Amino acid sequence: MIGIFSAAAAVPGCAAIAWNTSFGWQIVLAILVSVLPIDVTTSSGDRLSGDLRAIKDQSLTIDIEGVDREIPFLDLQSVVPAETEEQTRPRYQVTLLDGSRVAAQDVSLSDAGLDVEPSRQRTIRVPVRQVKSIRFRAAAATTDAQWLGLVQKETRGDVMVIRRPGDKLDPVSGIVEGIADSKVNFTLDGDSVAAPIERLEGVIFGGSNEVADDAQIRITDVYGSVWAVASLQPSMPGEAIRMKLSSGIEHELPLDQMESMRFSSGITLLATEKPAGASMATFFPSKVSSDLTMAFFGPTTSGDSDLQIDGGGRVEYRVASGFEKFSGAVRRSTDVAAVGAVTVRILMDGKTVWEEALPDSQPRGFELDLGETRRLMIQVDSGDDGNLGDRVQIIRPRLLK
Numbered sequence: 001m002i003g004i005f006s007a008a009a010a011v012p013g014c015a016a017i018a019w020n021t022s023f024g025w026q027i028v029l030a031i032l033v034s035v036l037p038i039d040v041t042t043s044s045g046d047r048l049s050g051d052l053r054a055i056k057d058q059s060l061t062i063d064i065e066g067v068d069r070e071i072p073f074l075d076l077q078s079v080v081p082a083e084t085e086e087q088t089r090p091r092y093q094v095t096l097l098d099g100s101r102v103a104a105q106d107v108s109l110s111d112a113g114l115d116v117e118p119s120r121q122r123t124i125r126v127p128v129r130q131v132k133s134i135r136f137r138a139a140a141a142t143t144d145a146q147w148l149g150l151v152q153k154e155t156r157g158d159v160m161v162i163r164r165p166g167d168k169l170d171p172v173s174g175i176v177e178g179i180a181d182s183k184v185n186f187t188l189d190g191d192s193v194a195a196p197i198e199r200l201e202g203v204i205f206g207g208s209n210e211v212a213d214d215a216q217i218r219i220t221d222v223y224g225s226v227w228a229v230a231s232l233q234p235s236m237p238g239e240a241i242r243m244k245l246s247s248g249i250e251h252e253l254p255l256d257q258m259e260s261m262r263f264s265s266g267i268t269l270l271a272t273e274k275p276a277g278a279s280m281a282t283f284f285p286s287k288v289s290s291d292l293t294m295a296f297f298g299p300t301t302s303g304d305s306d307l308q309i310d311g312g313g314r315v316e317y318r319v320a321s322g323f324e325k326f327s328g329a330v331r332r333s334t335d336v337a338a339v340g341a342v343t344v345r346i347l348m349d350g351k352t353v354w355e356e357a358l359p360d361s362q363p364r365g366f367e368l369d370l371g372e373t374r375r376l377m378i379q380v381d382s383g384d385d386g387n388l389g390d391r392v393q394i395i396r397p398r399l400l401k
Helices: 002-008 144-152 292-296
Strands: 019-020 025-028 036-042 047-055 059-063 069-073 076-080 091-098 101-110 113-118 125-128 129-133 156-166 168-179 183-188 191-198 201-206 217-221 226-233 241-245 251-252 257-261 268-269 277-280 301-304 307-311 313-318 325-332 343-346 353-356 364-369 375-381 390-401
Touching: 047 069, 059 113, 129 144, 144 156, 144 168, 144 201, 144 325, 144 364, 156 183, 168 201, 201 343, 226 251, 277 364, 307 313, 307 375, 343 364, 353 364, 375 390
Parallel strands: none
Antiparallel strands: 019 025, 036 047, 036 076, 047 059, 059 069, 076 257, 091 101, 091 129, 101 113, 101 168, 113 125, 129 201, 156 168, 156 201, 168 183, 183 191, 217 226, 217 257, 226 241, 241 251, 268 390, 277 313, 301 307, 307 390, 313 375, 325 364, 325 390, 343 353, 343 375
16 A cells, blocks of 8 residues: 555655555545646746646635745746647627627627637636627738738627628628627617628627727637636646636636737827837928927827827837737728728838728727737828828727736
């Protein structure tokens, strides 16, 4: 019997059974536990490699060459598995108001709430009031700007977004009554319709609430879900990651499905930052000084969170290290009549990475990876027909960690 116990204790990852003189035999569960090799980046920039041993209330325990090291969340920047397997990502994406974006293989909506089925994870039920949108189609360059613009637009009622020929998105206001059997039950002007999901881009739920960007922990899984986490529950080696989302929903993520865990997420609104540079080019030659032109027509802030740029204007910002995404939307300003053509461009380190014409009053959204970008520019181009009426509102342009 002693030999068996000794052999078990000698196996790496196997809990021991020990004699305690105060309490007699104390049997500790002897199990083989899986470990997750991880690469860790601390907030000071140090890089560590080891095995994830445990998650506690406010820290991680990592086995580094046989020595356990406990690191507080406050001292962590990211945790990434040493190896991950690429997975086929579900087509649906459910965006919650807490900032979570759930890649789902199926969804259904009833009076009880929205049931979201992620791949190889348990189904979660979300109250409809906590859901911002459901996109039924995969992201695509031809429709992303239209879709993201509609999601950021304030609406009183629900919106069903129809996919028209030529990749045109057509928003229709009404009430989403239910989702089942590959159809969206939608009430439009008092009439109920059952719209096939295959003909839709998605649905957007009404209200003025914006999607939050301030989660302190963000966990991305191998299927493309991004979980906005308020707190992590204690777990032992081999156990699933137990998380409580910012919305209060609890969910578990198997260890082998984690792609990354990032801490101390933050947001910087460009409207609160001092530009690194700005300029204004008039369409017709003028003897007015450039300083006076900038004072009257140059890029400026609008409200607490927006920017306003007239045709021919551009503004540039420095990007500090640690930021990962640049997000926002653009639309023609509502305080001037639209006259000519206008195009908005976003440049990173001098290279154009996003460009959209604004032929109508609908907003166009963007969500761009920053990578190693250090300079970010927004440019409004009036084309060849003059800049009369070419004023553009940049809606909540923000840098995200």
